[in-house]
Amino acid sequence: MSIERISPAQARQRQQAGAVLVDVREAHERAAGHAEDAVGVAKDALEADPRASLPDPAAEIVLICQSGARSLRAAQTLIQAGYLRVASVDGGTTRWLAEGLPMAVPEQSDEERDFYDRYSRHLRLPEVGEAGQRKLRAARVAMVGAGGLGSPAAFYLAAAGIGTLVLADDDVVDRSNLQRQILHSEERIGMAKVESARIALSALNPRVRVETFAERISSDNVERLIADADVVFDGADNFPVRYLLNDACVKLAKPLVYGAIHRFEGQVSVFDAGRHRGACPCYRCLFPEPPPPEAAPNCAEAGVLGVLPGVVGLIQATEVVKLILGLGESLAGRLLNFDALGMRFRETRLRPDPQCPVCAAGREFPGYIDYHAFCATQ
Known part of the structure; x- marks a missing residue:
């Protein structure tokens, strides 16, 4: 008819x-x-x-x-x-x-009018829609590091409408940061990075709640940082914090979105062993032991291409959004490597280590260790 x-x-x-x-x-x-x-x-x-x-x-x-x-x-x-x-x-x-x-x-209230206007392009996606956008608004993401990786990721997560961003960093803005840490600006040199980040993110999206955590991450405070988070973002620049975050996320069953950069290369993965024991690997399954310090110098020692953390941080942000919405296939069980000079991505499959001291199926959490000593003695 x-x-x-x-x-x-x-x-x-x-x-x-x-x-x-x-x-x-x-x-x-x-x-x-x-x-x-x-x-x-x-x-x-x-x-x-x-x-x-x-x-x-x-x-x-x-x-x-x-x-x-x-x-x-x-x-x-x-x-x-x-x-x-x-x-x-x-x-x-x-x-x-x-x-x-x-x-x-x-x-409509001002808040609802802002919601429909600001996120109209998300709302047009059937895979997101209004229900998904409200899920983003209700989400809480704990971000360790407001530097190279945290800067682009925090910008896009705030723009995407993540309800609460908890930013942890005990450093202050330095002029050398501005080449890549785009949350910060010339006039905020000397300011705590988390406060500088709060100013930038609030200007972009005043509806996002930004909580600052201007402390050095340790075994004493890591659970306070991530306990209520839906997803944890690893933007750390040192191995002790990475191992600590991994262990805490396994213990508290939080998905950890990992990223790292070195000179012209970067890598990203999702470690979700806490929620999927025996099925997904953790950071320790990839790196049972940290490399010696001379084999993995930080950015201050080795340098880094300024745009590289933008690429890696945005891939991490994408994984955060996907995890919250339950969309697509996460990088859990996969390590994505990026070579900026060759402009190539390479994927490596990761398997959980059945003997992992932290995430092996049925294994009790062994407790936190002295991560600085662990990394220094390898």
């Missing part, structure tokens, strides 16, 4: 004569304005259970979307479900508005 296609003016006339006008766009689209007196029912919800919103299959029903495509598909579904008088509005809400027909804008 062919579907009747009508103009917005005809739709308005039928609405005034008693037809039910149904806007099948998503809630975030209707929030910007909809045809006056239209009933809002998202297309997927309408198709899943038409009778819940339209109990009378004999009633005259007019469907409208943004341009007319979705309403046509929804109309076909209704006809197949036994509805007898269904029409679709050609040109949708766009044409309705262009022809000067009356519109209604739902009453």
Whole structure:
């Protein structure tokens, strides 16, 4: 059966004569304005259970979307479900508005208006949508390091709408940081990095809560930092903190998004052994022992290409968002290596170590150790 296609003016006339006008766009689209007196029912919800919103299959029903495509598909579904008088509005809400027909804008708080405007491009993604964006808003991410890796990641996580970012770093901004640590600026040299980061992130997205943790991470405070986090971000620049974070995340069953950079190369992975014992590796499965200090100098000693932490940090941020939303395939069990000079990515499969002293299946947490001594003696 062919579907009747009508103009917005005809739709308005039928609405005034008693037809039910149904806007099948998503809630975030209707929030910007909809045809006056239209009933809002998202297309997927309408198709899943038409009778819940339209109990009378004999009633005259007019469907409208943004341009007319979705309403046509929804109309076909209704006809197949036994509805007898269904029409679709050609040109949708766009044409309705262009022809000067009356519109209604739902009453919203400033916060909700900001939500729909700011995240409109996320809301258009079916894989994210409003439910996913609200999940991001409710999330808490603990970030260790507000430097090279933490800077780009924190910017994009704040922009994406992560509700709470906890930034841990005990350092202050130095002029040498500005070549790569884009959270900071010339006028904030000498300021605590976490405070400098809070200023930058709040300017970008004032709806994101930024909690500062201006302490050196140790066995005494690491659990206080990550206990309530949904995801932990490793932007550390030294091995003692990496091993400590790994062990704490295994103990508290937190996914750890790892990143590291050296000169022109970087690597990223997700260590999720705490939630998946025996199935996912931890950092210790990859590096049972740290390399000697001379084999892994820090950026101050070896130098680093300024744009490199941007690439690596943004891959880490992507993994954080995916973990919160439950989207796609994480890097758990995979190590992604990036060679900036060759512009190549290489993937290495990682397996859990059945003898790992921390994450082996059935093994009790052995307790924290003196990580500085452990790294210094290897």
